[in-house]
Amino acid sequence: MGQIVVVGELLDGALSDGTFELLTRARDIASAAGHTVTVVTFGDNARDAVREVDADDAVIVSGPAVADYQPETYENAVLQIVGEDTALVMLGNTTMGMDLGAAVAARKNRPMVAYCTDLTMDGAVLVATSQVYGGKLNAEVEVPLTGAVVTVIPGSWPVDSSRAGSPAIREEAAPSPANLELTRVIEAESGQDVDITKADILVSVGRGIEDPDNLELADALAEVLGGVVSCSRPVVDAGWLPRSRQVGKSGKTVKPKVYLALGISGAPEHLQGMKDAELIIAVNNDERAPIFDVAHYGATADILDLMPALTEKLEGRAG
Numbered sequence: 001m002g003q004i005v006v007v008g009e010l011l012d013g014a015l016s017d018g019t020f021e022l023l024t025r026a027r028d029i030a031s032a033a034g035h036t037v038t039v040v041t042f043g044d045n046a047r048d049a050v051r052e053v054d055a056d057d058a059v060i061v062s063g064p065a066v067a068d069y070q071p072e073t074y075e076n077a078v079l080q081i082v083g084e085d086t087a088l089v090m091l092g093n094t095t096m097g098m099d100l101g102a103a104v105a106a107r108k109n110r111p112m113v114a115y116c117t118d119l120t121m122d123g124a125v126l127v128a129t130s131q132v133y134g135g136k137l138n139a140e141v142e143v144p145l146t147g148a149v150v151t152v153i154p155g156s157w158p159v160d161s162s163r164a165g166s167p168a169i170r171e172e173a174a175p176s177p178a179n180l181e182l183t184r185v186i187e188a189e190s191g192q193d194v195d196i197t198k199a200d201i202l203v204s205v206g207r208g209i210e211d212p213d214n215l216e217l218a219d220a221l222a223e224v225l226g227g228v229v230s231c232s233r234p235v236v237d238a239g240w241l242p243r244s245r246q247v248g249k250s251g252k253t254v255k256p257k258v259y260l261a262l263g264i265s266g267a268p269e270h271l272q273g274m275k276d277a278e279l280i281i282a283v284n285n286d287e288r289a290p291i292f293d294v295a296h297y298g299a300t301a302d303i304l305d306l307m308p309a310l311t312e313k314l315e316g317r318a319g
């Protein structure tokens with residue numbers, strides 16, 4: 001019997017949804033392959049977060065050295081836990097997970113599969129579906145259960161909050177800080193903003209919004225629809241909306257009931273984050289925009305005209 005190690009991430013003191021996704025799939029693989037599940041988390045306040053997760057063991061790496069993510073310190077901590085009996089190491093395909101996963105795989109001389117969107121057991125073989133070429137192709141690869149590392153894109157599976165357990169918790173002191181001097185800490189984005197992954201209706205705006213002042217048109221439409229405003233990356237890069245609203249490869253993966261893509265061209269990096277929405281409605285003034293290839297309904301129109309007209313119409317209906 002071996003162990004599957006899940007590296008958990010905390011967000012405002014709670015495990016991230018992505019960690020719960022990993023734990024659910026880790027348990028499925030562990031049951032099929034006869035392994036146990038160990039979750040590893042960092043920070044002094046992690047005990048409450050792991051108390052009832054569906055894992056056999058929970059290791060909390062504590063101490064000031066792990067208060068903020070530091071590649072070498074975290075890497076050494078995970079390497080203390082990953083042993084010869086480790087069948088699989090699972091991390092989120094997040095900023096931290098991609099960095100840490102690659103380092104652990106290299107140090108242990110084990111294979112790594114990144115950008116996974118699925119992991120299934122085919123008999124005794126674990127098969128990973130991994131996005132390549134920016135999400136244009138899916139590759140299916142067999143993952144040896146002899147210590148391979150996988151990183152999974154958050155949002156790939158539903159979060160099953162019904163699963164609970166009572167893991168044996170042990171604390172480990174963080175290994176001595178790496179011989180590096182911390183010169184700058186980038187503060188984690190506040191979790192106070194709305195969570196776009198939980199919204200049923202997303203009014204998503206792209207560069208076609210043209211000016212930050214026009215965002216109020218999207219806000220008004222979202223309000224009357226009972227939805228939330230999200231966006232493509234250029235809108236975030238311009239500083240018009242926070243990164244927490246970004247959909248796509250370097251943003252969030254969303255699967256709302258309705259995704260309204262307004263003035264978004266449909267670049268592969270954007271599609272990666274929203275192509276599995278239940279209903280995609282695209283509006284663009286360019287009839288050849290690639291977003292129309294994935295949209296269930298589309299209209300060629302100027303969004304700056306359409307948004308206020310639609311809001312007015314819907315307000316009239318609501319009244």
Ligand SMILES: Cc1cc2nc3c(=O)[nH]c(=O)nc-3n(C[C@H](O)[C@H](O)[C@H](O)COP(=O)(O)OP(=O)(O)OC[C@H]3O[C@@H](n4cnc5c(N)ncnc54)[C@H](O)[C@@H]3O)c2cc1C
Pocket residue numbers: 205206207208209231232233234235246247248249250251252262263264265266267268269270273283284285286289301302303304
């Ligand atoms: C490593 C990497 C990661 C990336 N990650 C992401 C990511 O997570 N999310 C993401 O979105 N992008 C991401 N990108 C960027 C991506 O490649 C595209 O550049 C981006 O998605 C384009 O955003 P857009 O569609 O808003 O802008 P554009 O491609 O400029 O499209 C704007 C669209 O608006 C239309 N338009 C303009 N004015 C109007 C109007 N008045 N009415 C109607 N339509 C109008 C235009 O016809 C056009 O189709 C990433 C890129 C890289 C290299």
